Amino acid sequence: TALIILILGLSLGLTVGRRNIRSTFFSRCEKFKEHDCKKLWDLFEKAYVNKDPCKVPVEAYNPLIAAAPFKPQCNKMMFWSKTKDVVHGLTAKRKDCFVTLEDTLLGSVLDDLTWCGKEGSKDTFTAGCPEWSECVNNPVRSFWNRSSAAFADVACGDVTAMLSGSIDTPFNSTSNFASIEVPRFKASRVKKLNVVMVIQKNAISNCNHPSLKNLRQSLDTGITYSCKDVSESRIQECGAKPEIACGACW
Numbered sequence: 001t002a003l004i005i006l007i008l009g010l011s012l013g014l015t016v017g018r019r020n021i022r023s024t025f026f027s028r029c030e031k032f033k034e035h036d037c038k039k040l041w042d043l044f045e046k047a048y049v050n051k052d053p054c055k056v057p058v059e060a061y062n063p064l065i066a067a068a069p070f071k072p073q074c075n076k077m078m079f080w081s082k083t084k085d086v087v088h089g090l091t092a093k094r095k096d097c098f099v100t101l102e103d104t105l106l107g108s109v110l111d112d113l114t115w116c117g118k119e120g121s122k123d124t125f126t127a128g129c130p131e132w133s134e135c136v137n138n139p140v141r142s143f144w145n146r147s148s149a150a151f152a153d154v155a156c157g158d159v160t161a162m163l164s165g166s167i168d169t170p171f172n173s174t175s176n177f178a179s180i181e182v183p184r185f186k187a188s189r190v191k192k193l194n195v196v197m198v199i200q201k202n203a204i205s206n207c208n209h210p211s212l213k214n215l216r217q218s219l220d221t222g223i224t225y226s227c228k229d230v231s232e233s234r235i236q237e238c239g240a241k242p243e244i245a246c247g248a249c250w
Ligand code: C8R
Pocket: 078, 079, 080, 081, 082, 083, 084, 101, 102, 107, 110, 111, 112, 132, 140, 144, 148, 151, 174, 175, 176, 177, 178, 181
């Protein structure tokens, strides 16, 4: 009996887990009226279901991204590295000023989720999936890599990036921002990159950090660079006061 209860419990857990990601996907997706969520779910599943969870390449998401392409939103596109919470605290309130990948259909649907498949199974699993660095071609990492690339490809006008003054290397070559997004900013589309260094109490770096020289050097010739140290409280103030013009946030 104990064994049967264990097996029943396990399969119930798995079903609930799967229903969870599926229902999260649909409820988040349905907020964006212009898309066929069933079709997007099917394309999403096809990327990783019935595959070894360390063998899902970035290209597996091409059909999904083609079905819900990122729209260029010139002068509003916001990139970040190690500042996710501060950035989304701001963009949740100032959609008139900034859009991040997590404000787009696919980014918002999959934000903070974990998923993977298994060889020989039609199911989606949300536990026991590879960690970010466990293997390069894991389903979550490949999704964010593919979608960050597509989002950066359509960047245009003045682009903003929030980097952290609370870490040793604000511009780190191993980040998605440095390795995937910056190399895709093209001078034909992007006029300027405005870096905002988020300065929290106990900050250890700022716009003078040597790693930012690498950022300037990796930018396509013709893209202007600027950097400004901005306190976290000033960023929060911009979020709290809709009357502050976007260009006057810092
Ligand atoms: N981007 C990357 N990773 C993302 C993401 C996103 O939009 N959204 C989520 N939830 N994640 P980091 P980075 C998750 O190290 O490597 C885009 C991933 O699962 O602070 O420099 C975005 O456009 C992963 O675990 O950032 C942004 O501009 C962490 O967040 C850069 O790439 C990665 O967080 C940020 O990539």
